[in-house]
Amino acid sequence: MGNYGEQLTREQALQKLRHYCAYAERCHKDVINKLYELDVRKKDHDEILATLIEENYLNEERFAKQFAGGHFRIKKWGRNKIIQALRQKDISDYCITVAMKEIDEEAYMHTLERLFEEKWSSLNRERNRFIKMRKVSDYLIQKGYEPALINELFKNLS
Structure with missing residues (x-):
């Protein structure tokens, strides 16, 4: 990774992920990938995710709604492509259903x-x-x- 054993503390990782989530809507899979990228200890992942959800930095339904609406309006994607992309991000069927209602x-x-x-x-x-x-x-x-x-x-x- 380049930091040669200097692992981030849970608090440092949490701070970085707060910024990461505040910058743009993220799904759980994006945040988990970022945790690996930052070389955060696996045992800290669940607690960091839980904190981000609790503090409303991470909200999968909100992510799915924004993703569906944005990809339709900006990229002119149809429903099938949006649903497929959300599934690739491991978004729940419930959140996908809610998100598709964003498309008039x-x-x-x-x-x-x-x-x-x-x-x-x-x-x-x-x-x-x-x-x-x-x-x-x-x-x-x-x-x-x-x-x-x-x-x-x-x-x-x-």
Whole structure:
């Protein structure tokens, strides 16, 4: 690690993690990874996590809500990609369900329609309609949008 045996005290580690959590919302997995990165003794992990939760620096539901809302609004991710990313961070199904409610249905459909139209028109050189449809579909699925919703948009094409 580079600190050659000079391990942080529990209080020093806690102070560093308070800053880490105050800077941006974190999930438990992020904090645990940071504990390992800081070379904090394994026996101190649970107590540090408990303190951060108690002091409200660490709140998985709040993290999940912010993650879902932000990734939808800023990165234009669909529900499937957001859910997959939250699962990779070991977020509970309960918190994922709560987080998905942060995404307004009308805004979601509007964003999907806009992405669909932008991608469709960006492929104006593609003469084969089926290849064009596949490229648009692949793009939107990769962004995390549901195939059933995408198929509805194709039905509305003139």
